[in-house]
Every structure is written in structure tokens, then in C-alpha cells.
Amino acid sequence: MLNYPISRFRQWCLAVLFFVWSCPAIASAAEAMPADAAAKPWWFWPLILFFFCLVLGVLAVMAGVGGGVLYVPLVSGFFPFHIDFVRGIGLMVALAGALAAGPGLLRRNLANLRLALPVALIASSCSIAGAMLGLYLSRLNPDLIQTCLGGTILGISLLLLFSKNTEKPVVTKQDAIGLALGLKGVYWDDGARESVEWKTHRTLLGLFMFILIGLLAGMFGLGAGWANVPVLNLLMGVPLKVSVATSKFLLSITDTSAAWIYLNRGCVIPLIAVPSIVGLMLGSILGVRILAVAKPKFIRYMVIIVLMFAGLKALDKGLGLGFLG
């Protein structure tokens, strides 16, 4: 009786996989022929981008990563847009996703405002510096930023592959800064049917880490969920659910400051920004529905492989090696 829905689901998954792999291939092929790419009508790339972002949105939810971290390396690697625009729009994409998720996470008390505010102040200030540095380096030589992006994306894919988050870290003693800021809380764990109390430790080191996270988020327009969660969870001892939710909410603040820098510089072109934002948001909604029946672990590994490829492609492009077309 279950054979039919399972086979339908398999067909659907194959179609998604085919699509996500074929889009970069199409884009890559066109990129190798600049004259052809320029000859396309103006609506061609925005339309492809919309469907591409729809699939990215589905995959991002299933792999548990933000849209920005997939958007920037893949779109800068396989679409004909300059990296200045991709980074600016990448931040708008991450911002829209964070704003959409934030209210629900705050209401359910999973995202903790008290934990987010000091962290956000550091990360958002540094993301402004990162955005300005990124735009400066890009003006000097765009290949420089492409190479740094490639290295960062490879690092992120390794981080996603090897980091083992802890669901409920044990914090025996809260440090003085965590205590002074009142960085503690309690949330309801629906799975275990119990309330879970938490507090932070190694708070100062954690806050320092957000300097680097803010810089990278602003410089590459990546969002920063991939870095927020390990720092909050593994370093500061915040439970995984609170870390993930607070990280998502945090992006709505960090990305706002960096997004304004790119927006004011003129790096957000509506013609390509709106299909990206709408595509990724619709994809995320679809992804949440598919998540109930999919195998997220498999998707996660697939996304890590795609990220590694995108990182290598960015390095190849930045260093002008030409191995990957």
C-alpha cells in the first residue's frame, strides 16, 4: 500500500536532484560562452534564478543551513552576475528568511532575546566593517574576493561535515560575564516533554568569536548561521534548539546592518533580487512540508558536496586556473 507514495516520492527526489545539478550545468555552460550569455533575453537569467532559488530553498531547509550560504557561492559561480551584486542580494535573501522565521521563534521562546542582543551588537558592528572591506577588496581585484570566498566556503563545508553539535550541553558553572548579562533561560522541549534550563559559559570567548563571524558575514554576504550555531552551542554551552533559533533570529539583525551597506552602494538590483528572495522563501515553505517525509541526512551530505564543489569553483575562478570551466 505504501509502495505508490514511496515510489512517487523517489521520483520527486530524483527530479529535484536532476534540477539542482542541471541548473549549474546549464549556467556553467552559458558562462563558458560569454557571447551566448549576453545574447539571452533580459528575462532569461532572472527566470532561471527564480527556479534555482526555489530548489535552493527546499534544500536549505532539509540540510539545516541558511539560504545565504548556498546562494552566494552557487550563484556567483554559475550565473553571469558580478560578485558585488550576488553578495548584496545574498544578504537580502538571508535577511528576508531570518525576518520570516524570527517572530515565530521569539513567540515560542526558542530564540532568546537576552542572548541575542549582546551578540548581535558585536556581530552587526563587525558585519559593517566586513561589508566595507569586501567592497574595497572587490574594487581592487574581484578575483581576490572570489578566492577568499572559495576558501571560506570550503571551510564551511568541512565545518558542516565534522562539527558534532550537542543537544543539551552540560554547563556546571556560569562565568562572570554570562552571569552579569543574565544569559540564561528555560525552554519547553516538546520531544522530551520537559522544561530545560540553560546558562552560558566561556561567554567572553564566544563574544570574541562573533567579531570574526560578523566580518565574514558582511564580507561575503553569506548570512552566518553556519558559524553562529557551533559557537553558541559548542563553545558557550547553549542547548542546540535555542542555538539554532537564536542564530536564525540573530541573522535578522546582523544581516540588516551589512545589507544596508550593500543597498546604499547600489549592489541590490531589483530585477534579480526579488526572484531570489521570493524563490528562496517559497522553496523554504515547500522544504518544511517535504522535510516530514524526506531523509535530511542524505540531503545534508549532498548539500555539503555541492558546497565543496562551489568552493572549489570559486577558488578556480579567483585564481584563474580554469580547471572547472
Place this chain on the structure above:
Amino acid sequence: MTASDNPNLRPSKEQIIYANLLLMGMVAGLVIMFITYIVYLTGLLPPQVGMDAISANWGKGIHEYLELTHSPNGWGWIPLLGKGDFLNFIGFALLGLMTIVCYVVLVRGYLRKKDWIFAVISVLEIAVLALAASGILGSGGH
């Protein structure tokens, strides 16, 4: 025991107000963005930069792009709101300004509770976001 039995499990009043404001701003921003994009694509308002000019130049760096398309930077889009392409910036700006509005509410709440540390943190964050949004830092070099 359930989640609703324990008052510690409930989000603070500031957190709820923040969430409600964010939700309203986000929905308004996305709806405006969608409508203005339809206006732009259908040509109800003529664009400042033609679609073909955009697609011919989106592979160039931002400085070259702005020069070639005669596009403004900073808040220079405000006088061009009658143009289909720059009309879309209302939605972007709303999404970018929502967090600042939410923080103003937070400051009031923290001052009332005499939570000075978080009141200062919130004021500083407003200053950082306002500086970023002002265009003082981001719109140079054109």
C-alpha cells in the same frame, strides 16, 4: 506539566512585542516587494534603467555598473520612486528598517524595568543600524 503551566517558559513582554512588530513589518515588506515587482515587470511605471541595459551590465563591478546605467547610490533612489525599478526599494528599505523600529520598543521596555545594561546595548544597536542605513558609510566612491 505543560509549557503553559510554567511562567518562566513564557517569552517576556518585550519579546512578544518585538515578534509582533517584526511579523507586521516582514509581511508588509514582502507584500510591497511583490506588488512593486509586478508593477516593474508589467511596465505600469517606466524604469529608470532599461531591462536590456541591466542584463548587459550585471556582470560588471558595482562602480562601473553605476556609471554605465546612471544609477544613484545611497538614498538617491527616493526622488526616483516614480520609476518602476526604484519603486522596489520601498520593500527593501522596509525590511531593513524593521529591526530599528523593534529596537526602539525594546529600549522603552528596558528603561521601564531599569535594566540599564540592556537599555544601553539596545541604544548602541540602534546607533549601529542607523549608521549603516544612513548611507554615510556605504554610498561613497561614486
